[in-house]
Amino acid sequence: MIEISNLTKGYGDKKTVLQNVNLTVKKSCVFGLVGINGAGKSTLLRLIAGVLHAEAGQVCVDGENVWENERAKLKIFFLPDDPFFAAGVTARSLADMYRAVYDFDEAVFTEYLEKFKLSEKVPIRNFSKGMKRQVFVALALAIAPEYLLLDEAFDGLDPLARLVFKRGLVELVERKGSTVVISSHSLRELEDVCDSYGILDGGTITCAGDLERDLGRVHKFQAAFEKDVSPEMLGFACMSFQKTGRVVQILARGDAEEIRRKIQACEPLFVEEIAVDFEELFIGEVQARGYLE
C-alpha cells in the first residue's frame, strides 16, 4: 500500500507545487492519477519514486518511508514521461543496467521486444518516440515491480502497443499483485485499466476513490427544452451544464431519479440518461472548480 501523508513540495522559494497531499493507494490495483497540465502529477510520482525529497510529509510503501530507503525502492519502478538513456545505449544495455539492481525476467523482456518488433542491439536514440517508450514498457514489465509508477504512460504509443501494454498491466496486477499508478491525459485509456483514481488540483488531491463507484454517483442527462433554461432553474447543483441550441447536457451528482424528476419539472421535450465516462467525470470536476469556463 502507498500511503502519502501531508506531503508538501515546492520548487524554490516561490512555487509550491504540492500542498499537504494525503492519499492512500491500496495494494493490487491500477490507480489513475489525473489533473490538468502543471497540476503536479509528475512531481507526485517523482516523490513516490524517491527521486525528489519532500519539504514536509512523507511517502510510505508498505509502511516504510521511501526516501533513501533501498528496500522500499526495490519494490518500485518509475517510468518517467521522458525516460533516461545515455548516447549509444541499446535496449540490451538498458536491460543490463536494470538487471544489475532489480530482479529482472529476461524472458518477459524478450517476449515484449518481440511483440513490439524491436531490436535490442539498435541504439535507442535511433528509435521513434513511441518505440523508445515501448522499450521502457518492456523493461517495466520484465522487472514486474510491486509498485509500478508510470508518467504519461500511453504517450506516443500506437493503438496496438497500447493494447499490448494494457494487457501486460492487467496481467501484472493479476499475476503478481502489483500496484500500478498511472498518470495520463488519455482518460479513456485509463478507464480501461484503472479501478481507482485521484484528481490532483491546486496542489492537492481534490477527489479520489473507486472509479466504478464514483462513475455510478455521477449522472449525465441529455434533454431538449423549448424554452430557455439555466442551471439555476433546475434546482440542483450541476457539475457541468452545456447548451447547444435547444439541447442541454447536464452532469450532476446524486440520485439519478431525483435529478430526472427535477429536469422533468422544467418541462423538457425529452430527457434521457447517458453513460458517463472518466473523461466526462474529470472535465465535470475541473469545470466545477472554475477551469475551462
Place this chain on the structure above:
Amino acid sequence: MSRVLRFLRFELKKNLWALVVLTAVCALPYIAELSTMQMSYVYEHWETGEKITSIRAPQIGWAFFALGALCYLAPALVYSFKMSKRGVDGYYALPLKKQKLYFVKTLVGLILVLVPFSVMFWGGALTLLCRAGNPYAMGWYVPAYFGGAGLGVCLFGFNAFVYTRANTAADGFVFMVAYIPFFMMIYAYVMQSLGDMSYYAYELDFLVFGGLSELGNKMSDLIMQYELVKFSPLTFVVMPVLGVAGYTLLFALLPYEKAESAEQVSESWFGYKTLIPVYTALMLAMNANSGGLIAVCGVAVGAIVASVAFRRKFRFEPKWWLVIGVALACGLFLSVSLA
C-alpha cells in the same frame, strides 16, 4: 553478488569503450615517441666549445600532463547524469542510496583516470627499459608512479566535488577551470599584501594541479640522475588537502543534493556565487594600481559577462548588482592597501 557490485560491474562495462579509447589515446603516441626518441644528444658548450653529451628528458611530464587532463575529463564522464532531469530520474529512482550511487560513480571515474595513466606510464617505462644504452635511473619510476597516482586521485576528488556543484555540464567545466588558479591568486594577494616577495617561490604550488606539475619535473630530473633535486615543500600538501576536502564534501553534501536542481541555474555557494565576487575583488586588487580606470572597467565588464553566464539572462536581481558592486569596492579597497 551485492547490488552495488553488480551495478559497479554494469558501470564498468558501460564505460569500457571510453576506457579503451582514453588508454589508447594516452599510451600509443607516448610509447611510439619513447621508442623512437634519441635518449641523449650532443651540444657544444657556448663558451669553451667543448662537446657535451646530455641525457634527453624521459618525457615523464607527458604522462603527468595526461593524468591531469584525465582528472578534468573523467568527472564530466561519470557525473553528468546529475546535470539532466532525465538522468536524475533514471539514477535516483534506482534502489541504491545516493552514497552508494556516487561511490560507484567515483570508483569508475578513478578507474577512467588511473588505468590510462598506468598503461601510459608503465608502457613508457617498459619501452625505455627495453632500449639498449638506457641512461636513466629507472628505479625512480616506482615512486614517480605512486606519487603521481596519489596526486591524481586527489585532483580527481577535488574536481569531482567542484564539477558536481554545477547543474549543467557547461557550468561544471567552468567551475573546474575557474578553480585552477583560485587558491594561487588568493595566496599571491596575501603574500603581496604582506610585502613578502618570496611568494613567487611557491605560487605555482597553489595551482590546483601544481603538485602534479612539480612532481613530474622533479621526478624527471631524478630519473635523469641529476643531483641536488629539491622538492617544493608544498608538493604533497596543497593537492592532498584539496583532495581530502573534495571527497569529504562530495559525500557529506549528498543529503542536501536536490534532484530538481538539474538543468537549473547553478546556485551552489561553491560555484559562481562565490567565484565571481572573489575573482572580481582579486583581479581588481592586483591590477587597479597598474591598470587604472581601464582595469576597473575591464574587471567590471568581466564580472557582468560572468554573471550573464551564471544567471543565463541579462537582467539581474538588485541583490546581485549589489554583490558585484561590493566586490568591486572590496577590490579597490584591497588595491589601495597594496599600493
